[in-house]
Amino acid sequence: MSDLLRFTTAGSVDDGKSTLIGRLLFDSKSIFEDQYEAIKTASERRGEEGVNLALLTDGLKAEREQGITIDVAYRYFATPKRKFIIADSPGHIQYTRNMVTGASTANVALVLVDARQGVVEQTRRHSIIASLLQIPHLVFCVNKMDLVDWSQSRYDEIRNELEEFTGKLDVNDIQYIPMSALKGDNIVDRSQHMPWFEGSTLLYYLETVHISSDHNFIDTRFPVQMVVRPNTDEFHDYRGYAGRVAGGVLKQGDEVMVLPSGFTSRIAKIDTFDGEVEEVFPPMSATLLLEDDIDISRGDMIVRVNNQPEVTQDIDLMICWFDNTQPLRPNGKYAIRHTTAEARCLIKDIRYKMDINTLHRNMEDRQIAMNDIARISIRTTRPLLVDPYRTNRITGSVILIDEATNNTVAAGMVI
Amino acid sequence: MPNYQLSHLKELESESIFVLREVAAQFENPVILFSGGKDSILMTYLAVKAFYPARVPFPLLHIDTGHNFQETLDYRDMLVEKYGLRLIVGSVQEAIDKGEIAEEKGFNASRNNLQTHVLLQAMEQGKFDAAMGGGRRDEEKARAKERFFSHRDEFGQWDPKNQRPELWNLFNGRKNFGEHFRVFPISNWTELDVWQYLAEEEVPLPSLYFAHQRPVFRRDGILLADSPHIPRRPEEEVFTTTIRCRTIGDTTCTGVWESTAATIEDIIAEVAISRVTERGGRADDKRSETSMEDRKKQGYF
The missing domain is CATH 2.40.30.10 (Translation factors)
Structure with missing residues (x-):
């Protein structure tokens, strides 16, 4: 029996994310000939050298024109062991909301690190989002090892730097894999160039990581x-x-x-x-x-009688603000959705804004605009039945809706 | 601890049932868009499961291009009868006869685009506020960006750059007067998942999906069924061979495949090793690089 694993990838144009996805799809034979022909023709028309695998995931006209990923794209592939759903999100800071969206249902997050550059701001941001959204498993893909001569010392250096920083994160399972998506090293097949690495390949990890305990089986x-x-x-x-x-x-x-x-x-x-x-x-x-x-x-x-969620009208949340037209209104009223319940809520307090690159809590700046992460307190019109997001991602999550536009303006996690 | 693990097909089933129930709970007047293809058959079957033992609380809407395979219509009527469903038919032919829309001209003329007008009109007449489609994200690149709950403005248009974020399993179906939603309950299924599930559940399927003899001709490398609705060029010769459909649409744009797959197990084996996507035979997708996105923006399925 094969089961289903959802993972998210986040990255920018140049860190090899599209190549990595292309490699997984290609090596698992999930790219079809007509798709391949279509992107080959499109690449040629653009005067690009080689076949641009990013065109597989960048489906919208605007994305193709600008050569960037705007929205989360979902891709699918399967091996005899598992079926996989990839939520492929753009990595730039202005798309934090899409990364949050892709992360909300993921079992595993892949964070790409360019071996030449090491840990950059974006690496931190992706890891923090993975931790904030409580993705149970985090894999650092130290990519482009071919460009640093497959150097173990360079890998160790990056890994040490990552470990120093991930100590502050709230993630249970963290893996590190040196790889070259371009050359196919440690993606599906074990690298011949890095015999010093004793861990598993990316695909082997994805096929075998234990995910059935990602659900909460304790609190009914x-x-x-x-x-x-x-x-x-x-x-x-x-x-x-x-x-x-x-x-x-x-x-x-x-x-x-x-x-x-x-x-x-x-x-x-x-x-x-x-x-x-x-x-x-x-x-x-x-x-x-x-x-x-x-x-x-x-x-x-x-x-269960002896195991109940909190029944409360006063809730503390970490939110990610999504609305590009208006900032969060202090004392504003919004519709709120939690599991299958709907209510209205009042924004009572904005406690702090979090710097998504450093985890720093900014108590001074309370202007919460698109892509900002903040801690807030709300009061709802009727009691909601909530658990902390850490114990249950389903009963611990909410969305806020602007009652004038009906847009989803924020994602919230119960603290 | 016992092994609490679901197969990927059961997990997909559970997710789709959840979405179908959300539609019933959040909308006043939803409708299932039924094309007669395997995806809308799957969706209808999942709806029967979602509300069991109650009846499916929404009707099926079939946009009949007038160029359908007879097998599709027969199957549709059988399904409606079997599960006690309500059927509404929107007719492209009627709209043409009334002069609301004009038939495309030329050898590659298709009524595919004309469906959008009839669909939007049927949505308005029926006052439907949510239309469920069997679209899947693995089908086509514009569909890969589609939400489960996809908002449409008062003109039925899709704005792909301004989609509502969709997180966890919290679906926002709120809308203003005159707007509606397209909902895609089987978004996360792949072609292979659909076949494997239909086989596992022993769901009967239209005969078109299985290998049979049919007069066909070749155009631009694609086999098309010979039909009075498709004018042939002089050099296009009709011959009879063993084929089956991988997708079922209108006769004019549905490519057929040379295949001897006579059972659903044969089909699964064929799909599993196939190197061309099922839409590879769809002439409607080949009009331009972003033809699906362009059609969807205007209100296509």
Whole structure:
């Protein structure tokens, strides 16, 4: 059985990110002939030398014209062991919001480091975003080793520098791999040029890294998406609560509590189209039927009696601001979405702005504009059922929506 | 601890079901855009799963170009009957007859672009505020940038440079009056995933996908089914051979493939080793480097 791994790559035009992705797709035979022909023709038309693999990922007209990646592009490839989804994001600071978007669902982040340049501002920024978004696994791809003569001492130097800095980050699993995406060293095949490196190749790592524990299997959380009521003769009194498990394991017979009402009941049945199942776990979609008739609606959450999220109207968040037309309004009101619940909120306080390159907390500058990261306090119109983002990425995340434009203006992580 | 691991197909299924339920919860009047191809069949099948044992709470909308394969129409009617679905048909022929749109001219004339007008009109008439499509991100480069919930302005246009960020599984379906959404529940599926899943679930499929004998002719390296709707050039000779469709669209723009794949397992084997994408036979994509993006901006699927 193969499973699904989502990873994000972030980088700028020159650090070889497109080459790396091209290499993974090419070596796993995921680039088709007509795609290859199409980008070859496009490269020639542009008068470029060789085939520009970046054209595979830069799909929009504006991106092709400007030779930059503007938006997150999703790419797919599979090996016999796993299926992979790549969220390929632009790395420039003005696209922080796209990096945050790509990082929000990733199991693994690849951060590219040019072996000639070593750790630069962008390396720090990508790592900080990976840590902030709690991507469980971080891989530093020390690329272009061919241009530093496959030097172990250069690699060690970079690795030491990275380690000094990653000590401050909140990431469990960090790997370092020296490679050359251009020459194909340590991507799919082990490098002949760097026998001193004893770790695994990038693809081997991606195929084997343990990701099923990336979900929270401890704290049972089932946000109700909708109530299923067939109203047919066959299913006359059927009342099912449809949703996707956000945490923990739910079994038939379990005693559960419904929040925010606080009523308790037992799981009578877990239903799917394919028949009843004994238990469900993240990220499965299912329909729960309870023994008692309780008033439950969208936005409520089914949890365990002795393990509940915080029920609160006062929430502290780290946010990334997305809106390019207006900054965050202190005391402003926004719509807020959390799991399947929606409410309104008031921005009570802007605590500090974080420098995304250094982690420095700036208490003076409270002007929060596009791509800024800040810590804020909000009060919501009704209680939300939240967990810290560190313990659950689903029940710990929110988005803010401007009520005038309906745009998503911020992503927030519960502290 | 027991092994709590989902196969990639089950994870994709779960994600799509979540999206379909979000659509039902967030919109007043959603609709499934049904083309008769495997992707819209998959989407419809997933919708049946998402709301079981209740019926699918939205109708199917089929934009009939008048140039469809008969097999597509038969299959559509069978599906509607089987799952008790509601079907709405928007007719390109009717719009042409009324003079609202004009038929393209020339040998490569296609009604593909004309569908956009009929689609937008059907959306307006039905007051639909969300239209679900079977688009996948692996299909085409402009689609690789598409959101699950994709906002359309009051003219039905897509603004790729100004898309709403989409994070975690929080979907923002808020809109102003007159605007609508396109939703792509199977965004993350690849062609191979679709086939593997349809095989695993034993979903019946239109006969066009399986190898059969058909009169065809060759144009620009692509095989097209001989049809009264496609004028042939003098040098284009019709011959009969064993083919199947990898995608199903209008007869005029759907290339067919020489293939002997008679079962879904044969198809999976064929797709797995294929070196050309399924849209490689779609004449509508070959009009320019960004023809899909251009069509999508105007309101195409």
